[in-house]
Structures are given as C-alpha cells and as structure tokens.
Amino acid sequence: MTGAVLHDRIWRRFTPAERLARFAAYLAIVAAFVASLRTVEVIPEFLYDAPEQMADLLNRMWPADLAYYPAGVHAALVETLHIATLGTLFSIVLAVPVALLSARNITRSAALNWLGKLVLVSSRSVNSLVWALLFVAVFGPGALAGTLAIAFRSVGFVGKLLAEALEEAAPGPVEALRAAGAPPASVLLKGFWPQVQPAFWSVALFRWDINVRESAVLGLVGAGGIGLVLNSAMDLFQWDRVATALIAIFAVVIAAEVLVTQIRKRIL
Amino acid sequence: MPDGTLAGRPAPAGVAAAGAGRDAHPLVVRNLVKRYGAGRPEVLKGISLSFEPRGVVAIIGPSGTGKSTFIRCINRLVEPTSGEIRFMGRDIVSLGRQELRLVRRRIGMVFQEYNLVERLSVMENVLCGRLGYVPAWRAWLRRYPQADVEQAFDLLDMVGLGDFVHQRADSLSGGQRQRVGIARAVMQDPDLLLADEPTSSLDPKTSVEIMELLARVAEQRHVPVLVNIHDVTLARRFAGRIVGMSEGRVVYDGPPDGLEDEHLRAIYGGEDWLS
Numbered sequence: 001m002t003g004a005v006l007h008d009r010i011w012r013r014f015t016p017a018e019r020l021a022r023f024a025a026y027l028a029i030v031a032a033f034v035a036s037l038r039t040v041e042v043i044p045e046f047l048y049d050a051p052e053q054m055a056d057l058l059n060r061m062w063p064a065d066l067a068y069y070p071a072g073v074h075a076a077l078v079e080t081l082h083i084a085t086l087g088t089l090f091s092i093v094l095a096v097p098v099a100l101l102s103a104r105n106i107t108r109s110a111a112l113n114w115l116g117k118l119v120l121v122s123s124r125s126v127n128s129l130v131w132a133l134l135f136v137a138v139f140g141p142g143a144l145a146g147t148l149a150i151a152f153r154s155v156g157f158v159g160k161l162l163a164e165a166l167e168e169a170a171p172g173p174v175e176a177l178r179a180a181g182a183p184p185a186s187v188l189l190k191g192f193w194p195q196v197q198p199a200f201w202s203v204a205l206f207r208w209d210i211n212v213r214e215s216a217v218l219g220l221v222g223a224g225g226i227g228l229v230l231n232s233a234m235d236l237f238q239w240d241r242v243a244t245a246l247i248a249i250f251a252v253v254i255a256a257e258v259l260v261t262q263i264r265k266r267i268l
Numbered sequence: 269m270p271d272g273t274l275a276g277r278p279a280p281a282g283v284a285a286a287g288a289g290r291d292a293h294p295l296v297v298r299n300l301v302k303r304y305g306a307g308r309p310e311v312l313k314g315i316s317l318s319f320e321p322r323g324v325v326a327i328i329g330p331s332g333t334g335k336s337t338f339i340r341c342i343n344r345l346v347e348p349t350s351g352e353i354r355f356m357g358r359d360i361v362s363l364g365r366q367e368l369r370l371v372r373r374r375i376g377m378v379f380q381e382y383n384l385v386e387r388l389s390v391m392e393n394v395l396c397g398r399l400g401y402v403p404a405w406r407a408w409l410r411r412y413p414q415a416d417v418e419q420a421f422d423l424l425d426m427v428g429l430g431d432f433v434h435q436r437a438d439s440l441s442g443g444q445r446q447r448v449g450i451a452r453a454v455m456q457d458p459d460l461l462l463a464d465e466p467t468s469s470l471d472p473k474t475s476v477e478i479m480e481l482l483a484r485v486a487e488q489r490h491v492p493v494l495v496n497i498h499d500v501t502l503a504r505r506f507a508g509r510i511v512g513m514s515e516g517r518v519v520y521d522g523p524p525d526g527l528e529d530e531h532l533r534a535i536y537g538g539e540d541w542l543s
Contacts, residue, residue: 172383176449179343180456181373181400189408190396194387 057239064243072241073229077248079143080225083218084211087150092204094151095159102159103166105174106192116163123156128214132223143224150211150218158207165199166192201267205260212256216249294459294492295319295342300351302337311337313516314351319460324486324493326507328500330536334516335496339462342494343375344368356459373400376453376491378482380465382445384452386438390429393437393448394420397455416455423451427481443474447481454485461485463495467502475499479506500532 014022101107102116131152135145174191182190219227226245233241295318302312311334319325327335340346342353344360353360360371376397384393398416399407406412412420424430427447432440437448446466453461463482467475479495483506486493497503503510504524512520512527512535520531533539 170386172379172381173385175345176377176379176383176452177385177396177399179345179372179375179377180397180452181369181371182396183369183400183404185404186399186402186407189404190385190388190392190399194385197387 060239061243065240090151091154099162141222146223169195326503329513376458378463384437397452
C-alpha cells in the first residue's frame with residue numbers, strides 16, 4: 001500500500017516515450033549538421049589562408065576612393081532609395097486586398113482565405129533576387145525591374161502581417177457596428193481600420209527599412225540601383241570604389257533605421 | 269410554464285394574428301429555438317414573448333441560461349435555429365442580408381463590454397450610430413451630415429459627456445464608456461433598444477446611473493428598452509416588466525411587484541441565497 005503511494009509521488013517532466021523522442025530529435029539535429037558540413041566540401045587550403053586573403057582585400061579597399069562618390073555612386077544610391085520606396089508603396093497597394101481576402105474574420109469563405117494565403121506564400125517563397133531576374137528578363141535591366149521585384153517580394157510580407165493584425169482585431173466594436181446596420185465598407189473603415197492602423201504603419205515602415213537593404217543588391221542581377229556600381233567595380237577589381245559603395249550603403253541603412261525608429265515613436 | 273404568467277397579458281399568438289401589430293406590439297417573438305450546432309442542446313427552448321412599444325423590460329436569470337442568446341437573436345447577431353421574430357410587422361428571421369442591415373438600423377444595442385472603437389474619439393464613436401444611414405465615403409472622410417453632428421452633441425450633453433467630445437474612447441472610465449455606448453445606440457434613432465448586461469462590468473453606483481439613463485431614454489424618446497440583467501434589485505427598481513428565464517425557458521413574466529421568492533427559486537434554483 002505504502003509502496004504504491006510512494007510510487008505515485010515520483011514526478012518526471014517527460015514520459016519515457018517523450019524522452020526517447022527528444023533524444024531522437026537531438027540526434028537528428030547533429031546528424032543534419034554533420035551531413036551539411038560534408039556537402040559544403042570545405043577546402044582546407046582555402047580555409048587556412050582566409051585571414052590572409054581578408055587582410056589583402058581590406059588593404060586594397062583602404063583608403064576608399066571617396067572622390068568617386070559624386071560622379072559614380074550618388075545617382076545610383078538615390079535610385080536605390082527610389083526603388084525601395086516605390087516598391088514598398090506598390091506592394092502595400094497589392095497587399096491590402098490580398099490581406100482582406102485571407103483574413104478569416106473578414107472573408108468568410110475558406111476557399112477564398114486559402115487563395116489569399118496561397119498568393120502571400122508564393123510571393124514570399126521567391127527571393128527578391130529571383131524576382132529581379134524574372135523582371136529583368138521581362139522588362140529589361142533597370143530600375144523598373146528592381147521596383148517590381150521589391151514590390152512582389154514585399155506583398156507576401158506586408159499581406160501576411162496585415163492579415164494577422166486584422167484577425168487579431170477585437171470582435172466587439174466590429175459586432176457593434178454590424179448591429180447598427182453599417183454596410184461592410186463602413187465596418188472595415190470604422191471597425192477594423194482604427195484597430196489595425198498602428199500595426200499597418202509599423203509593418204509598412206519595417207518593410208521599407210528591409211527594402212532599402214534589399215534594393216542595394218538588386219543591381220547584381222541588373223535591376224538598377226547601387227548594386228550595379230558595386231558589381232562593375234568588383235569586376236574591374238577597383239576595390240577602393242567598392243569600399244565607397246559599401247560605406248554609402250551602410251550610411252543609408254543606418255539613416256533609414258534612425259528615421260524608422262523616430263517615425264514609429266511618433267505614430268504609435 | 270411552472271408559474272408566473274399573468275392573466276392580464278395578451279397572448280402573443282393573438283397579437284400576431286391581429287395583423288402587423290405595428291402600434292400594439294413592435295416586437296413579437298414566437299417559439300424561438302436556438303441550438304449552437306446540430307445535435308447540441310437547445311439553449312432557447314421555444315421562447316414566446318411580445319413587447320409593448322414603451323417601457324423597460326428586464327430579462328433576469330442565472331448566467332448560461334440563454335438571456336444573451338435571446339437578445340442577440342433579435343437583431344440576429346446570433347442566428348436563430350427556428351421560430352419567428354416579428355419586428356415592426358416584419359419577420360426578422362427570414363430577412364436577406366441587405367434587408368437585415370436596414371432593419372438593424374432601427375434596433376440600437378448596448379453591450380456589456382461597451383464595444384466602442386477604442387482609438388476613435390467620443391464624438392466619432394457616437395457618430396458610428398449613423399453608419400447605417402451615412403454612405404461609407406462620407407464616414408471615411410468624416411463628412412457626417414450637420415444634423416447628425418448636432419444630434420451627437422445633444423446626445424453627449426444628455427448623457428453628461430459634453431466635455432469629453434474630443435477625448436479618445438480608451439481614455440474614459442467604464443461608466444463613461446457605457447454612456448457613449450448608449451448615446452451611440454440612441455443616435456440610430458431606434459424603434460427598439462437592446463441592452464446586453466449593460467451594468468455587469470460596472471460598480472453598483474455607476475450601474476444605477478446607467479439604468480437610470482436607459483429608463484430615461486425609454487421614457488423621453490418612447491423607445492422600448494429590453495435589458496438583460498442578472499441583478500434582481502436593479503431589475504425590480506427600473507423595469508416595468510420582468511421576464512425570468514431558466515434553462516432556456518421563460519418561467520416568470522409579469523410586473524416587478526409580482527416577483528416572489530418562489531419565482532426567484534424557480535429562476536435561480538436553491539433558496540439559501542434568498543434569506
């Protein structure tokens with residue numbers, strides 16, 4: 001009798017089956033790590049002289065050719081900002097209807113919700129660079145391809161977060177407006193919009209911040225912006241100019257970060 | 269029915285047969301049944317009630333007895349399973365979406381959790397009561413008709429919030445929020461006011477003030493008020509008629525004076541709490 005009581009008082013966080021499963025999971029992670037190391041095929045010789053190579057590269061970059069900035073970098077930098085800003089605006093225009101379609105508390109049809117989510121996932125599953133390659137092929141190289149690439153990649157991001165904000169909106173006020181006989185458009189404008197407004201601006205600013213960084217590399221595939229300058233300077237081994245472009249990108253990203261933080265503080 | 273139905277009250281069936289009942293009984297409910305999903309138990313087991321064009325009617329009963337479901341069936345925030353709800357002569361249960369929207373404009377509703385749009389100002393929350401009448405683009409641009417704006421100012425004075433017009437709803441206390449909720453409902457120019465536990469989130473003093481306000485709306489604006497409330501004392505004090513519900517049925521229907529301990533036992537069960 002007492003033995004049974006004692007036995008009942010033993011406590012374990014996990015059952016034996018759970019412990020076995022956890023051990024298997026750890027084992028799988030280690031196995032995956034080892035397997036990927038073998039696939040990467042690290043060449044030891046290259047790994048050993050990496051510090052030397054790095055020092056050499058930095059040596060060639062320094063001092064940066066700052067005189068090149070007005071002539072070769074400035075215009076490309078401004079174009080990068082334009083690509084990021086226009087792309088973000090365009091993505092918001094595209095994302096709002098898709099977000100409304102995928103939010104279950106707004107569109108009461110599982111099939112349409114699914115369609116909206118499919119659009120959002122397809123947008124996100126393709127990298128900006130791949131979108132850029134696609135649009136360069138269609139529209140030719142330049143800023144238009146870059147803008148569309150940024151827009152199409154951002155739709156998934158903005159749309160998903162906006163749809164989540166909509167689904168998290170308090171149902172009470174919305175119910176009150178429906179009970180007052182408000183038409184669907186008015187319910188959206190006065191019931192949902194005030195509730196998702198902070199999230200919306202926060203998502204839009206955050207995406208713009210990301211897009212400034214993403215549009216800086218789009219030039220590598222010919223989609224305009226400062227990446228183009230970076231690419232041609234690298235091809236010509238003009239490492240001091242590469243350094244100038246990198247410093248310019250760094251400065252812009254910092255400036256964007258500061259700006260976004262300030263705006264967010266004001267509106268939230 | 270175990271007890272309580274008074275002889276003086278006309279039977280709902282007779283009223284409906286007499287035609288639209290537009291003047292005599294703006295709201296007639298017949299044999300209302302609600303179950304949430306097939307095979308689930310019935311929450312409302314055939315409610316039949318008719319309501320006069322004026323006065324406060326309190327529906328009392330323990331929580332989970334279907335009071336809230338009943339009141340929400342009337343404007344179809346909850347879809348009735350079967351039965352008939354005649355409002356101003358029309359059967360609400362059979363209305364299509366667009367017609368339902370137009371009928372809902374004439375039914376104001378006050379909620380337990382106020383359900384204000386927190387980030388909008390007091391004024392705009394009150395104006396939300398006009399959303400059924402005002403086109404969406406006007407609401408979007410905040411170009412409400414001047415008559416609506418003036419009525420909103422008047423109503424805010426009436427509920428004692430004349431100085432809070434430009435404050436955001438989330439800066440108000442519970443009692444103040446409920447006053448805004450009432451102003452919003454009256455703003456609809458309703459033929460019926462539903463109040464779903466309007467005092468349950470408020471302290472006793474504020475609860476009395478809110479009930480006074482609802483009674484005043486009923487009297488001065490000739491709007492019948494149907495209020496769910498679990499506080500028997502408040503119900504007795506402010507309602508001209510009390511409907512007692514228990515387990516999805518009406519077990520008392522009559523004036524507050526006629527409500528005896530035996531009725532309360534039938535409504536709430538037990539008796540220790542009565543002494």
